[in-house]
Amino acid sequence: MTVLAVSATPLVAPPLPEGRPNLVLAGFMGTGKTTVGRAAAAELALPFLDTDDSITTARGRSISAIFAEESETGLRRYEAAAVADAARLSATVVATGGGAPLDRDGFAALARSGVTVVLRAGATELARRLGASWERPLLMSGGEHRVAELLQARSPVYEALGGRLETEGRRLGAIVDEAVARYRSSAPAGPLRLEIACGGEAPTRVIVGDGAISESASALRDALPGARRAAVVADGAVIASHAADVSEVLRAAGIEPVGPFGLPPGEAAKHVDVLATLWDRFHEAGLDPSAAVVAVGGGAALDVAGFAAATYARGIRLVNVPTTVLAMADAAVGGKVAIDHAGAKNLVGVFHPAVLVIADTSTCATLPPAVRRQGLAEIVKCLVLIAPTALEVAADASLAWGIEQALRAKAAFVSADPRDRGIRRALNLGHTFAHAIESASSHTVAHGDAVAIGLVAAARLGARLGMCDAALADRVATVLEHLGLPTAAPALDPSLLRRALAADKKRAGGAVRFIVPAPGGAALVSGVDAGAALGSLRP
């Protein structure tokens, strides 16, 4: 490809806020980590991740082939990456390879992410169970003697982890029940609570999970000290349903709900006339600076209601109650509020972080399928940034799980860079391509669909620049397709695509910048010829 002087700035994912705990299964080969893990995951309704599987999927080869071609050292390197990615997830049942705990520091990070259960059995029993698996690289032709030898060498490492669970002579069901009980006893019930520094005066508190609205009365009281009244501003599609629930919980918190004030559904709300109407309504209702705005709806409703809160009475407090996947995964956290103007999206806006975000994942049940699906692209984007080897988990996980991961990822980048001047730009992964596709298609390709196509293109560009694995683009595409998202760009006029990139370049101060997947997260690359970059829209 034609490449000018390409410069790359690494955007390494910062530490993530703690989520719900993982259940981590460790132990010698043959102790049943995968079988127990899969059954425990089903029982707990959590996704299951087998780090050996994630290595074979990411490398496109079996563990034995990797061992044969790259020796044990090569395998351990991939294992370390898979364990590190698993440690960045939350609420996941993780079965680890038998050798994973040998990397003590790496495994310690995974162990800190949740509850570790170390499955155990004696050498004779393990040799019996492994009877059919002598092709395992470390056992090759060694038989029971080799099992005993390896087990003895590794036992101190497993013992040091604690959490031992005996499997010998016990039924599978009993082993699974015990692992599940240990997890449940240390996993707090109810929605997850996070606190994020977003650059505002107070941190943004976040409650995320099914049923979060009904459990938010005390969080509302804590986040809005001194507030007696709050204006409820809601997207028209949710005013009678989710906004009514919000008004009820405000009353339970001792805060009088004012309104609800309805907004035109979707993007039409982000208009200066709608903003002015909100100012009028707040004024007529006699809202004073001690009041708050509670925004209920998708990203569009949150953007305009947030802008009204930022500007009314020189700024009053904001609570966001996102009701779309995109708004939960992206728009509700991070402080950006804006309206569209003169035909330009988000032309006029400010930073005004919410003091509280209530992400009740059950509100997504009423979403039109296309709106729901388009939000999933942002979740996949976040997984590419924080745990690329574990990407495939997204394909079968619940929506609540995906939103939890996306919110934690967004929180990490926003806390590290609240004003979006540096590392937070990683969150634009896929978006340069997406904006070009939206613009060149006259917005007939929806934003979420364009982001999906853009993520695959960004991974292809990253691979062409040698910044990420060549296999990543296909893996991202497979997951997105499984979620019903498009991954191939429609036929678009190349001159329109180039024009869109040129407009982006002007906005970015003279250089088209792409975010591509890179070790540890992403990298911002500039200096790539636009035509060559657009070639990444095709395999």
Ligand SMILES: NC(=O)c1ccc[n+]([C@@H]2O[C@H](COP(=O)([O-])OP(=O)(O)OC[C@H]3O[C@@H](n4cnc5c(N)ncnc54)[C@H](O)[C@@H]3O)[C@@H](O)[C@H]2O)c1
């Ligand atoms: N501020 C930020 O950081 C940020 C980040 C990303 C996107 N955004 C903005 O978000 C907007 C897109 O947000 P979106 O994808 O949520 O779309 P949206 O707000 O336009 O909502 C999409 C549709 O879903 C309907 N809807 C919302 N919740 C519903 C529910 N629970 N049940 C049924 N219908 C429901 C709406 O009426 C609308 O028709 C864009 O304007 C974008 O600029 C802002």
